[in-house]
Amino acid sequence: MAPRGRASPEQLSLLDARVKTAPCVPAIRQAVADWRDRGYRGISDTTRLLLNYWFRTDHRLPNGRAFRYHGSQRAAMETLIYLYEVAGIRRHKALLETFAANAPSLRLLQYDEFARYGIKMATGSGKTKVMALAIAWQYFNAVVEGRADFAQTFLILAPNVIVFERLRTDFAGGRIFRADPVIPPELTVFWDLECYLRGEGERASSAGAVYLTNIQQFYERPESNNGSEPDVMTAVLGPKPPAKTVEIGDFDQRIVARGAPCLVINDEAHHTHDEESEWNRAIRRIHATLAAGLAGQLDFSATPRYSKGSLFTWTVYDYPLKQAIIDAIVKRPMKGIAAGISEAPSDVASTRYRAYLTAGVERWREYRDQLAPLGKKPILFVMMNDTADADDVGDYLRNRYPAEFGGDHLLIIHTDNSGEVSKRDLDKARKVAREVDLAESPVNAIVSVLMLREGWDVQNVTVIIGLRPYTSKANILPEQTVGRGLRLMFRDLAPGYVERVDVIGNKAFIDFVEQLEKDEELELETFTVGKDKLVIVTIAPDPAKLDRDITIPVLSPILARKKTLAEEIAALDIAALVCPKLPRREGDAAAETFHYEGYDIITLERLIERDYTIPEAQTAQEVISYYAKRIAQEVKLPAQFAALAPKVREFLATRAFGEPVDLDDPALIKAISSNVAQYVTVRTFVGALRDVLIEALTPRLLSEGHKLSETPPFPYSRPTISASRTVFNLVACDNEFERRFARFLEDAPDVAAFAKLPEQFGFAIEYTDVAGNLRYYEPDFVAVHRDGTHYLVETKGREDVDVARKDRAAQIWCENATLLTGMAWRYVKVPQREFEKLQPSEFTDLRALPDAGTE
Numbered sequence: 001m002a003p004r005g006r007a008s009p010e011q012l013s014l015l016d017a018r019v020k021t022a023p024c025v026p027a028i029r030q031a032v033a034d035w036r037d038r039g040y041r042g043i044s045d046t047t048r049l050l051l052n053y054w055f056r057t058d059h060r061l062p063n064g065r066a067f068r069y070h071g072s073q074r075a076a077m078e079t080l081i082y083l084y085e086v087a088g089i090r091r092h093k094a095l096l097e098t099f100a101a102n103a104p105s106l107r108l109l110q111y112d113e114f115a116r117y118g119i120k121m122a123t124g125s126g127k128t129k130v131m132a133l134a135i136a137w138q139y140f141n142a143v144v145e146g147r148a149d150f151a152q153t154f155l156i157l158a159p160n161v162i163v164f165e166r167l168r169t170d171f172a173g174g175r176i177f178r179a180d181p182v183i184p185p186e187l188t189v190f191w192d193l194e195c196y197l198r199g200e201g202e203r204a205s206s207a208g209a210v211y212l213t214n215i216q217q218f219y220e221r222p223e224s225n226n227g228s229e230p231d232v233m234t235a236v237l238g239p240k241p242p243a244k245t246v247e248i249g250d251f252d253q254r255i256v257a258r259g260a261p262c263l264v265i266n267d268e269a270h271h272t273h274d275e276e277s278e279w280n281r282a283i284r285r286i287h288a289t290l291a292a293g294l295a296g297q298l299d300f301s302a303t304p305r306y307s308k309g310s311l312f313t314w315t316v317y318d319y320p321l322k323q324a325i326i327d328a329i330v331k332r333p334m335k336g337i338a339a340g341i342s343e344a345p346s347d348v349a350s351t352r353y354r355a356y357l358t359a360g361v362e363r364w365r366e367y368r369d370q371l372a373p374l375g376k377k378p379i380l381f382v383m384m385n386d387t388a389d390a391d392d393v394g395d396y397l398r399n400r401y402p403a404e405f406g407g408d409h410l411l412i413i414h415t416d417n418s419g420e421v422s423k424r425d426l427d428k429a430r431k432v433a434r435e436v437d438l439a440e441s442p443v444n445a446i447v448s449v450l451m452l453r454e455g456w457d458v459q460n461v462t463v464i465i466g467l468r469p470y471t472s473k474a475n476i477l478p479e480q481t482v483g484r485g486l487r488l489m490f491r492d493l494a495p496g497y498v499e500r501v502d503v504i505g506n507k508a509f510i511d512f513v514e515q516l517e518k519d520e521e522l523e524l525e526t527f528t529v530g531k532d533k534l535v536i537v538t539i540a541p542d543p544a545k546l547d548r549d550i551t552i553p554v555l556s557p558i559l560a561r562k563k564t565l566a567e568e569i570a571a572l573d574i575a576a577l578v579c580p581k582l583p584r585r586e587g588d589a590a591a592e593t594f595h596y597e598g599y600d601i602i603t604l605e606r607l608i609e610r611d612y613t614i615p616e617a618q619t620a621q622e623v624i625s626y627y628a629k630r631i632a633q634e635v636k637l638p639a640q641f642a643a644l645a646p647k648v649r650e651f652l653a654t655r656a657f658g659e660p661v662d663l664d665d666p667a668l669i670k671a672i673s674s675n676v677a678q679y680v681t682v683r684t685f686v687g688a689l690r691d692v693l694i695e696a697l698t699p700r701l702l703s704e705g706h707k708l709s710e711t712p713p714f715p716y717s718r719p720t721i722s723a724s725r726t727v728f729n730l731v732a733c734d735n736e737f738e739r740r741f742a743r744f745l746e747d748a749p750d751v752a753a754f755a756k757l758p759e760q761f762g763f764a765i766e767y768t769d770v771a772g773n774l775r776y777y778e779p780d781f782v783a784v785h786r787d788g789t790h791y792l793v794e795t796k797g798r799e800d801v802d803v804a805r806k807d808r809a810a811q812i813w814c815e816n817a818t819l820l821t822g823m824a825w826r827y828v829k830v831p832q833r834e835f836e837k838l839q840p841s842e843f844t845d846l847r848a849l850p851d852a853g854t855e
Contacts, residue, residue: 022315023100042086045633053184064762090115115296118315122324124487151263151295164214261295269299336504349389350396360465366534378462380445413448461485466509540713551705581658620663701820754783767809
């Protein structure tokens with residue numbers, strides 16, 4: 001399997017071809033891919049800025065770690081943006097006609113009054129982050145672009161209290177919008193959005209609002225299933241929302257009072273296919289009451305299925321469990337083969353399944369010992385068939401293993417026949433859902449029933465024991481057999497470690513796991529219970545090798561984005577700007593001779609027709625204001641609009657047409673309104689300003705150094721080598737070339753010490769890419785020559801367009817480090833092909849490499 005976020009094209013195409021999906025998804029996936037390849041045509045400047053910030057900008061968290069959105073989260077957002085903003089497909093009928101015209105017997109939604117999109121994402125793949133991005137996209141387009149069809153108000157609905165508690169962690173006080181890189185710095189001035197939880201009153205007025213509650217605010221659940229759905233759906237997903245309405249909270253009234261369009265976001269939206277459910281009725285009531293109506297409804301779920309198993313027809317994005325496992329953004333399930341283990345002839349659960357319980361506990365102990373150096377605590381999850389068996393097994397584990405599972409070290413959670421946590425256990429269930437993954441939590445094991453539903457996907461589950469009698473009904477979905485343990489424990493690590501969750505159970509339970517393999521066309525790896533011992537490779541500084549420690553000085557940044565360009569804009573010499581002469585009318589001499597960026601005017605018009613067409617203008621000032629706004633967005637400084645407008649006027653009046661013109665002339669208004677005029681004007685100004693966007697700062701020595709021995713331990717699944725000249729116990733290598741190069745450093749007689757620089761160390765050098773974005777570059781190795789010279793070393797298999805910029809940034813860092821510390825630092829780039837041709841034996845031999853950078 002590929003590392004996290006790096007699935008190969010072969011794997012992706014295989015997945016596309018084999019895994020069943022919703023009827024519209026294949027055509028939508030292709031349309032979005034084509035649109036992405038064409039450069040996101042047809043979106044607003046604000047949306048373009050957001051996409052660039054989220055997915056094309058390097059992000060660092062306050063602790064120095066890199067943050068990246070997963071490819072699945074990017075694809076989900078691209079899909080929503082394409083359908084809503086670009087294609088304008090906002091009804092179910094149009095969705096089916098456009099993307100599933102040849103699919104047979106597809107039933108239209110009875111109520112097709114607003115945009116409705118289903119987003120299927122595997123458990124643990126980050127649905128909540130996509131929700132936050134969708135909110136920001138809608139909000140900024142409403143506020144910055146003034147789009148009346150975009151939402152400023154948002155209602156997030158959870159199906160139960162446990163899911164509500166999970167969402168509360170992210171949205172309370174707007175935490176997710178601050179903790180994640182959601183809001184571009186240049187749009188911060190527009191961000192005025194309050195988050196309200198169920199029971200919270202309205203605070204000071206704000207431009208936007210998020211209201212988070214569980215659906216029980218709008219209705220009550222019945223005492224029992226009404227029988228209209230089979231047990232397999234009801235047991236796992238809970239009974240259908242009833243038609244009985246009870247007292248409604250005030251969120252709906254507050255949403256209506258705001259007046260602006262509202263976007264409804266349903267989490268774990270398994271029952272939204274029932275259009276007559278009170279859940280959907282409540283949403284339609286808000287739509288009918290709002291003057292502007294709903295902007296749309298987003299239904300998020302890992303299993304958005306009808307009772308017969310097919311996916312909802314309004315599903316527009318499908319990120320299945322198989323792909324999430326391939327991408328390693330969830331744990332990799334490992335199927336335990338229980339050779340020689342069988343059930344005992346007894347009606348007492350703890351006696352009947354004792355061999356499996358013993359095997360599971362022993363596996364959990366292996367995880368406990370392996371994870372201890374990493375400061376993590378594993379959770380054992382035991383899934384039983386009913387509450388009586390859960391009580392019996394819980395008591396057995398407490399008495400048999402008092403040190404590990406006695407007292408509050410084990411938690412028994414009861415559920416009712418719908419999979420909801422029983423009322424008597426609700427408070428402790430809510431508490432453990434919030435705290436079980438924390439280091440200070442005493443809980444080592446959770447025992448519950450098979451039907452425990454969504455919202456209980458804790459991160460630290462490493463071993464699942466599934467036990468059920470052969471005679472019980474199939475009252476769980478295959479996804480649920482491993483769903484409790486899929487969320488990553490090490491969520492902030494680079495993709496160098498593949499996490500796993502081990503599944504052990506009797507044959508009746510393993511049958512469900514194998515059904516999952518069949519459904520996902522996925523073959524899980526296996527291990528033999530009691531024989532194949534767990535080994536987690538941990539990279540950590542070795543106290544016995546501190547003489548090989550290397551200290552890297554901490555320098556202040558030498559590049560920073562300017563917060564204002566007012567002075568630079570005022571100083572622009574319009575007469576000196578280089579641009580082609582714009583035509584005044586179709587077919588004139590300027591049009592005949594026009595060439596820009598290699599295109600004649602007809603070709604350029606065709607290429608930019610969609611992205612550079614503006615509303616018909618009545619005055620020159622309308623055009624000037626529009627262009628100034630677009631330029632400000634392109635350079636990511638929207639507050640510079642006022643400073644740009646007079647310069648744009650001067651450009652159009654004195655430079656763009658090769659001579660002074662009267663902009664109030666109706667013919668000139670039409671000329672400056674053309675898409676070519678807009679394209680040339682925007683590109684000319686952006687080109688002039690982009691080079692001054694990044695400010696060069698004087699470097700300072702912030703600290704004498706950060707020692708490699710201070711790196712926290714981390715797990716690793718990629719190649720390693722043992723080496724005596726590094727402070728780490730092992731050298732963590734990203735690929736085979738790095739492994740060979742590390743061996744070279746270990747064997748080179750003139751190398752005193754070296755290390756692979758792990759991301760956990762937090763060393764990065766800022767640089768600007770070809771688009772003017774501020775990025776971060778992490779060199780591969782650091783080495784110390786026996787003469788005392790320190791080297792940053794970059795190994796290169798292939799080079800991209802930004803390599804030269806990274807090289808220059810590393811060279812400048814080394815020059816500054818040498819100047820500020822008095823210790824010699826040099827930069828060396830080692831291309832793979834040249835290294836293999838050279839076959840060096842000493843580090844100084846690398847000077848023979850072209851562009852090595854050594855002195």
